[in-house]
Amino acid sequence: MTILVKGGCLCGAVRFSYKEKPLGRRACWCRTCQYMATGNASLSAFFRTETFVLSGPLASHVSTADSGATIRRRFSPDRGTPLFAEDLGQPGVMVVRVGALDDREIGGPESTIWTGSAPSWGRVDPAPPSCAAHPAGSCGTGRPFPG
Ligand SMILES: [Zn+2]
Numbered sequence: 001m002t003i004l005v006k007g008g009c010l011c012g013a014v015r016f017s018y019k020e021k022p023l024g025r026r027a028c029w030c031r032t033c034q035y036m037a038t039g040n041a042s043l044s045a046f047f048r049t050e051t052f053v054l055s056g057p058l059a060s061h062v063s064t065a066d067s068g069a070t071i072r073r074r075f076s077p078d079r080g081t082p083l084f085a086e087d088l089g090q091p092g093v094m095v096v097r098v099g100a101l102d103d104r105e106i107g108g109p110e111s112t113i114w115t116g117s118a119p120s121w122g123r124v125d126p127a128p129p130s131c132a133a134h135p136a137g138s139c140g141t142g143r144p145f146p147g
Pocket of ligand 1: 114
């Protein structure tokens with residue numbers, strides 16, 4: 001299987017790849033993502049961990065998300081580039097921050113979650129399905145949502 005997706009951190013010390021396309025993509029307006037994304041929604045693509053290859057160091061912190069899930073967020077230790085998140089209750093799936101992908105075109109969101117937490121000026125794309133909070137199911141995409 002050939003590598004289909006590559007990415008890394010701002011300085012290039014961390015690099016990663018997958019041999020398959022993302023399972024799904026989303027924008028998230030939860031309060032934690034607004035801290036991480038300088039006040040905006042975060043953009044994420046999620047992948048199965050099976051073909052994940054990583055080189056370089058990672059720092060991490062674990063916290064409880066607005067959904068109640070226990071989330072481990074990982075970033076580059078030198079410059080703090082947000083890279084990954086994992087719902088520790090859902091092994092086998094990981095979230096990748098779209099800004100870390102070499103080809104950000106593959107990260108266009110197919111849904112938006114936690115729109116009810118967006119500030120009044122927040123721009124929520126009306127085209128894809130959206131959920132005011134964490135989706136109980138698939139948020140209209142037919143795919144599961146980690147975290
Ligand atoms: Zn979020």
